[in-house]
Amino acid sequence: MSLINLFSRLSFRSSVVCPLGSRSFYTDKYLPFWTTPCLLAEPLKKKKRIDPAIIKAREERRKKRLEKQIRRLEKNARQLKPIEECEIPLVLINEKKERQRQVGTINVEELEKRVLLEKKWALYKKEQHLKDLKMLDRIAYSQQKALDELRNVSEELYQEAIQIDFHLIPFESVGPVSTPAIENYDTPDGDYQDISKKWD
Template sequence: MSLINVLLRSTLQPAVRSSVARSLHTGTTHCFHYTPVLCAEPLKKKKKIDPQILKQREERKRKRLEKQIRRLEKNARQLKPIEELEVPIELLDEQDKRKRTGLKVSTEEQEQRILLEKQWAKYKMQEKLADYQAIDRVLAAQTKALNELRLESEELYQQAIQPDQALLPLKVEGPVSTPPLTGYEMPDGEYIDVSKKWD
């Protein structure tokens, strides 16, 4: 009965309903509930700022941006140094001593070196081809032997294709997890960034 009264009140007084509540919902299966009224608050008045101060702020922002752009343009072509590729200062100081001067190779020597490189490349290619052919011959012989064995006995064939566990004797024993280090104090969530910065 109370449900019918609520529904009748909501249909009879639409103006009151719209001003009092936003929506109608059921929180439980027994009764209807209105959401609380959400009243608006008047906007805060903005403080009037002197136009000269606003202009100065914009000018400062613009100058800061221009300065950053100039710095980026100046450093645009500079690459980050890689420590592994840096030449030690001692070698740079000894650069004049280490220069080889007057080392000229005759054309006959150059031709001989080129011919030697070609012969070496040809030899390595033939060696690689011979390796491939030897592997192919072994695989073909193995396949032929397995096929013949299968014709003789399926049971022996199944035993022959099983991997040999004793071929590579490997036995590993050890802890399943790393043991704790004695005297090690765990960090308390601190992180120190030690990466180098280049400007």
């Protein structure tokens, strides 16, 4: 008997079907076993019967508790949250007498002198403001007159003159500051901690 006759009943399966090896021989249909995970379940407990009076009492207590919370919220709703910046610290209240200055009385001549000085200053600022307005009007009139003359000469030059100069935008300037800069000043570096109170 040849080898072909001996193994005629065998079937060839690939490794995709059989996970045991890359190539295996079987004489019967491939029937793998599958197991389910262990759930460790237990039967449900029977619901206990509760007296309807107990259920009603619980609902009443819950209702009263909610009403109490609502009343407390309505009572506190009229109270505004305090602003610490607007409240005077107790330390300053205690030191009020120590910090209070004794201002001397001012005679009539000094009062009149101060009033006249304020009036002169107000008049000076008014004249300065009027001069600035006149100067701006004069500059605007001169500019418009120059543009009109340019338009009479050449329309192309006029259109170029009224275009926006993008080299001036954005404009940045460093103006005068309140205090002069401190040389070799080492700026403090640290974390900012918000210590303000939280109000619910």
